[in-house]
Amino acid sequence: MNRNRGYAWLVFALSFGLLLSDYMSRQVLNAVFPLLKAEWVLSDAQLGSLSGIVALMVGLLTFPLSLLADRWGRVRSLVLAAGVWSLATLGCAFAASYGQMFLGRFMVGVGEAAYGSVGIAVVLSVFPVGLRATLSGAFIAGGAFGSVLGVSIGGVVAQHLGWRWTFGVMGLFGLVLAAVYGVVVTERKLASAGVGPSTAPGARDPVRKLLPRLFSSVSVLCAYLGSGLQMFLAMALMAWMPSYLDRYYGLPPDKAGIAAGVFALITGIGMVGGGLVCDRLGRRNRHLKWTVAVFCSVGSLVLLTGGFQLPPGAAQLLLIGAGTLLSNATAGPAAAMVMSLTPAAVAATALATLTLANSLLGLAPGPAVTGMLADRMGLHAALQVIPLVSVVAGLAFALGRRHYDKGLVPITAEAVALRKTELQT
Known part of the structure; x- marks a missing residue:
């Protein structure tokens, strides 16, 4: 029982870490708006679109990708999603124009689309029902905390190393977490621990x-x-x-x-x-x-x-x-x-x-x-x-x-x- 509880908290910690990576990758762009505007001579409308396209893809794809994850496997879907948004964020570091940055941000949105719903489903499946409200609240706060980290760390890195490094740091962080998650959290380990995702x-x-x-x-x-x-x-x-x-x-x-x-x-x-x-x-x-x-x-x-x-x-x-x-x-x-x-x-x-x-x-x-x-x-x-x-x-x-x-x-x-x-x- 204690072993199962320890594994459940490990699943929570890694899922929460990916949630931080999700929001850090999403919000880091806002910290480098002034630098992108100056280097590429972008309008404010273009800057806003680079932020808005991520949310648009999340909104459009959340429902279908969540349904797909229920059938294909939630853990596999989470690892794939984290890999996509991390690689896309890393790709933004090499963008040479507004169009390339827009494509990178588009793919960030595709990767992040279903993480919120699928991630919390995995976490809630490994804990007792009595902890659901607490865990859900922690995930809400985690989104805001990830936004804070993305904007704050992004601003500091951009000031000292340049805006490209901000995307590089966020992308590498996500890739490392996705790799660890894929090794530690699997459908088989969840089943052997006596827990596992259930269909809504x-x-x-x-x-x-x-x-x-x-x-x-x-x-x-x-x-x-x-x-x-x-x-x-x-x-x-x-x-x-x-x-x-x-x-x-x-x-x-x-x-x-x-x-x-x-x-x-x-x-x-x-x-x-x-x-x-x-x-x-x-x-x-x-x-x-x-x-x-x-x-x-x-x-x-x-x-x-x-x-x-x-x-x-x-x-x-x-x-x-x-x-x-x-x-x-x-x-x-x-x-x-x-x-x-x-x-x-x-x-x-x-x-x-x-x-x-x-x-x-x-x-x-x-x-x-x-x-x-x-x-x-x-x-x-x-x-x-x-x-x-x-x-x-x-x-x-x-x-x-x-x-x-x-x-x-x-x-x-x-x-x-x-x-x-x-x-x-």
Whole structure:
């Protein structure tokens, strides 16, 4: 038993390490924006597209690649995925033009597409059910921590060795971890330890049967929309804060990367904190989950709009930091809403749909649209405009709250019917 527990924690440690590599490879680009812009004479729209293409591929491929991993083998899929994103990141170090860098970032997105869903599935399969919430929370925090490391370490390496070495370091780190993971974690070792990945309920149901149940109420649509728009805001800030600090505070890439890493860490703290507050208040009144989301949307709008209206200085950074804390704190509440509005048999598919909405509405367009606006009006003015997406997000969460009870009725009825069937059999 102790041996199995030790092996389970080893699986967790290696999976968490790959998660760090995932986000470090994804976010390191933001730390070298100023250097790429100067060397290749790129527009802000082009810089934004290099960041947004990764999120776009993650959003488009998460669902199909997760299904493929369930059938082909999750461990094999993880090792292959880590190898792809690491080699692609290493390839970015040799890019000689915007087009070559775009291709490299495209492949980074392909490799990273299914890691979040498949990685957590492997981890949860080797631990008791009672630890699932803790482990899931650790993975959420790990994404933010990896972003901090990617931006911070990337800025320091770029300042002292050049931007090409930033991609080289991240790529080599991922390749080493992937090799170790492939040796230590295998389907056979998981089985011999008495644990192993299980197929999610409903995973093999026909797609035509699942799709209508993922969009069955006004409230669940509002949760997808609100979460995606708040993700737009959070990812735009994460992508452009290094450049903002470089241009308006005069910080060199290393210091700008470290400072921007702090803001990324604040975003992660907000994600975890939003979920904790949502769970605590939701025990008394289920509608308060929506209220938390509305508060975070409105709060981020007010704080960030006010912050970017101020001149550079301590007061501005304080308001921006507070707004950043709330910018993606809706992630936890949104996931809780989706879980309560969709049948348990398709819970994993519903969360994959939420991930798709976050990617297509937020992760992919956030950095790119901000870059296009910056080309037209300047980065400072663009960052004054983008918090307006929180107006629509807040309205979506408010509308979802209003129709929440109606959305729960068919789900509750289905749960009762399922329970009767189980008793009869």
